[in-house]
Amino acid sequence: MSVQAVKEFFEMKHQNVSIKTFDDTSTVAKAAEALGVTPGEIAKSLLLQVKDDFIMVLMAGDKRLDNRKFKDMFKAKPKMPEVDQVLKITGHPVGGVCPFGLKEEIPVYLDESLRAYPTVYPAAGAPNAAVGLKVDDLKTLVAADWVDVAQ
Numbered sequence: 699m700s701v702q703a704v705k706e707f708f709e710m711k712h713q714n715v716s717i718k719t720f721d722d723t724s725t726v727a728k729a730a731e732a733l734g735v736t737p738g739e740i741a742k743s744l745l746l747q748v749k750d751d752f753i754m755v756l757m758a759g760d761k762r763l764d765n766r767k768f769k770d771m772f773k774a775k776p777k778m779p780e781v782d783q784v785l786k787i788t789g790h791p792v793g794g795v796c797p798f799g800l801k802e803e804i805p806v807y808l809d810e811s812l813r814a815y816p817t818v819y820p821a822a823g824a825p826n827a828a829v830g831l832k833v834d835d836l837k838t839l840v841a842a843d844w845v846d847v848a849q
Contacts, residue, residue, distance in 0.1 A: 700790045700823035703799030711839055715829050717822045724793030724825035726759035733819055733828060736760070738811070740828075741818040741836070743795045745784050745804075747777040752787050754797055756820060756836070757809035761848035768847045793825030797840040806840045808833075811848040 701717060708715045723729035730737045740759030745752060746768075753772070755763070768776045784792055789801030797806045797820065812818055812833050820836070822829045831839070 700794055700799070701827050702823075703789055703801075704796065704823040704827070704829075705799075707799035713835075713839065715831070717827050717829055719824075719827050722826050723821070723828050729819065729821075729828055730759065733830075735819060739815050739818055741812060741820040743797060743820055745779055745788060745795055747779050747783075748772050748774045752779065752802075752804045754788075754795075754800075754804055754806045755809055755845065755847060756797065756806070756812065756818075756842070757848045758811035758814065758818075761809065761811045764847055764849040767849075771845055771847055790821070790823050791825060794821045794823050794827060796821040796823060796829075797842070798829075799823060806842040807845045807847075808837055808840075808842045809848045810844060810846045812836075813844075 720732040726740045729740045738758040738760040741756045742759045744755045819828045
């Protein structure tokens with residue numbers, strides 16, 4: 699059902715985007731290997747709780763969240779939600795979390811680390827699904843703002 703929500707999102711945006719499916723792309727390493735790209739080209743999606751709200755940050759797959767930068771940017775410590783909260787907020791299971799077809803509307807941010815790549819590969823609603831998008835197209839599709847919160 700989650701991949702279907704992603705398909706519907708792209709249809710609603712009038713985008714002809716091919717969702718690629720594999721045996722398992724639930725980790726950055728597995729996704730990079732399956733797609734034949736570097737880990738940095740995988741756009742990992744992090745659902746984070748900031749005080750009483752949730753946000754999503756996409757960053758290069760070979761980067762980690764810098765808690766200090768995050769706290770300076772959002773004026774709060776990031777908190778990782780529980781697995782059941784991830785599914786409830788996004789409609790996507792862990793490993794398939796992406797900014798497309800979200801169950802609840804939440805702010806989406808793109809980390810500066812993604813600018814190093816012309817094309818990135820976020821998940822597409824399931825641990826074995828991904829899409830390839832130009833970084834500028836990703837920004838436009840999810841109406842994201844740029845942030846610098848990666849180490």
